Amino acid sequence: MKAQVLFSGGKDSSLSAILLDPFFDVELVTCSFSILPVGEVAKVAADELGYSHRVLELDRGILESALDIIIDDGYPRNAINHIHKTVIETLAKEDDVSLIADGVRRDDRVPKLTDAEVRSIEDRFGVSYICPLHGYGRSAVNLLVGRYLVIEEGQSDSIAKADYETELRELIRQQYGDEKVLEIFPEHVQSRVIRRV
Numbered sequence: 001m002k003a004q005v006l007f008s009g010g011k012d013s014s015l016s017a018i019l020l021d022p023f024f025d026v027e028l029v030t031c032s033f034s035i036l037p038v039g040e041v042a043k044v045a046a047d048e049l050g051y052s053h054r055v056l057e058l059d060r061g062i063l064e065s066a067l068d069i070i071i072d073d074g075y076p077r078n079a080i081n082h083i084h085k086t087v088i089e090t091l092a093k094e095d096d097v098s099l100i101a102d103g104v105r106r107d108d109r110v111p112k113l114t115d116a117e118v119r120s121i122e123d124r125f126g127v128s129y130i131c132p133l134h135g136y137g138r139s140a141v142n143l144l145v146g147r148y149l150v151i152e153e154g155q156s157d158s159i160a161k162a163d164y165e166t167e168l169r170e171l172i173r174q175q176y177g178d179e180k181v182l183e184i185f186p187e188h189v190q191s192r193v194i195r196r197v
Contacts, residue, residue: 003130004029004091005101007053008163009045011145011191012103012133017051018148018196019132020101028053030162031087033063035170038162045193062086066164067171076165076185077110083164084111085121092125101130107137111164150194157181159190 003024007013017026028051030042039055046053062083070079084102091100104112113121118129133141145151156165165185172181 001025001099002027002096003099003101004097005051006031006087006091006103007042007046008103009042009161009192010103010163011149011151011193012105012141014045014049014103014149014193014196015141015144016101016103016132017049020130024099026051029056029091030054031056031058031083031164032162033058033060033167033171035060035063035167035174038166041160041192042162048193048195050196056087056091058087058090063167063171066168067175070168070172070184071176074184076168079168080110080164081112083168085113085117087164088113088121088129089125092121092127097127099128099130101132103133104131105133105136105138105141145191148197150197151191152194153189153191156185156188156190159192161190161192163190 001024003020003026005013005017005026005028007028007030017028020026028046030039032039032055043053066079066083069082070076088100091097122129169181
């Protein structure tokens with residue numbers, strides 16, 4: 001059975017793929033709204049991990065509705081969750097998809113689906129949704145990452161990555177300028193996989 005793992009090229013989605021590898025045929029899936037070449041960034045990491053990879057091209061309207069949410073709220077949580085839920089539902093509609101996984105950890109605040117949202121997606125689309133890292137906190141994930149991956153870490157705006165935030169930041173920058181990006185997104189560290197150990 002194939003597991004479609006939502007893939008940003010970072011440590012969490014990479015580690016999720018490694019954990020699922022003994023049980024499923026892993027395919028990494030990177031979401032793109034065609035604003036930035038995020039698929040190319042993720043492909044480099046996917047090749048280093050040794051998994052098949054594809055880019056799921058999404059309607060830019062999804063990102064634009066997230067932009068409206070983030071501008072209204074003034075913070076990213078609801079907008080990122082909106083994108084994540086819509087991405088999972090879009091992937092779940094594909095004929096050959098039966099299992100969707102991501103790199104969400106126990107202590108992540110975003111993206112995060114509620115239990116009711118997960119049950120609804122599984123029931124409506126006949127898929128299984130798995131978060132292999134859901135029982136792990138950041139420190140436990142870092143122990144596993146140290147064992148299996150070589151990564152680069154840095155501030156979110158300085159790391160080449162392929163997560164939802166990357167293109168959402170760019171859309172905000174294009175429409176509202178750099179200052180608005182800094183106002184909305186708190187400083188935080190993200191990662192990019194360099195290679196598998």
